[in-house]
Amino acid sequence: MSTELQNQPAFRRVLLKISGEALMGEQSFGIDLDIARAVAEEVKQVHDLGIQVAVVVGGGNIFRGLSKSAGNMDRSSADYIGMLATVMNAVVLQDALEKTGIQTRVLSAIHIPQLAEPFIRRRAIRHLEKGRIVIFAAGTGNPFFSTDSAAALRALEIKAEVILKATKVDGVYSADPMKDATATRFDCITFQEVLEKQLKVMDASAISMCMDNNLPIVVFNMRKPGNIARVVQSDSGIGTRVCLEKP
Secondary structure, rough: HHHHOOOOOHHHHHHEOOOOOHHOOOOOOOOHHHHHHHHHHHHHHHHOOOOOOEEEEEOOOOOOOOOHHHOOOOOHHHHHHHHHHHHHHHHEEEEEEEOOOEEEEEEEOOOOOOOEOOHHHHHHHHHHHHOOEEEEEEOOOOOOOOOOHHHHHHHHHHHOEEEEEEEOOOOOOOOOOOOOOOOEEEOEEEHHHHHHHOOOOHHHHHHHHHHHOOOOEEEOOOOOOOHHHHHHHHHOOEEEEEEOOOO
8 A cells, every 4th residue: 555545544534532631731729721732733733635624622621510619519500510611611712723824713602702603514514615614612502411522513513524533542541541560452343342341431321322323533643743633644553443343
């Protein structure tokens, strides 16, 4: 196989899921703008390959409904605050991306016209077709659903070919590699195995949604420069592929 063929993108349209914590850097809270700019440069590399890119960003660096910061708040109220946190992260990421010269649009599941367009599926697809990066904010717009579930839902709605789950480790392991030195990494694993082993890939609702619709997930380490672009190359071998059946 020639180098040119190997370097051809494996996907035409992808959805990148980034946790809010990824924007904290070494901080314990909030947004590190240098990290946001670094993430934007990584996403630009993928966009420059001619791939249509949508992004879902979490809000855990600011507020998470299921956390100590939520205290004894009503779950619905806490989740709505978490959705607002994702809007803040989306606007920061939009600003960082546009400073690289790429047009972006933030589409929110909550009506905030001063900051974002409302989420409309056909509009989102049209933005992607025009070469804009689309950032989905405010989760699904409903409490009790994580941004993992939002990523699965939006990926299916825009007909993305894969979800790229950016993490701080280089794939899916049998246990937490940060705590268990004997943990082994999977090159490929099925959705069913993820559910049965209760592996922390995405929440069960998101995994079930992807399994029901045969939407693969690639889990990879975003902290290594260039990995987002590498993972969309043919036969990249980066990270762990989660799919319906092992090849």
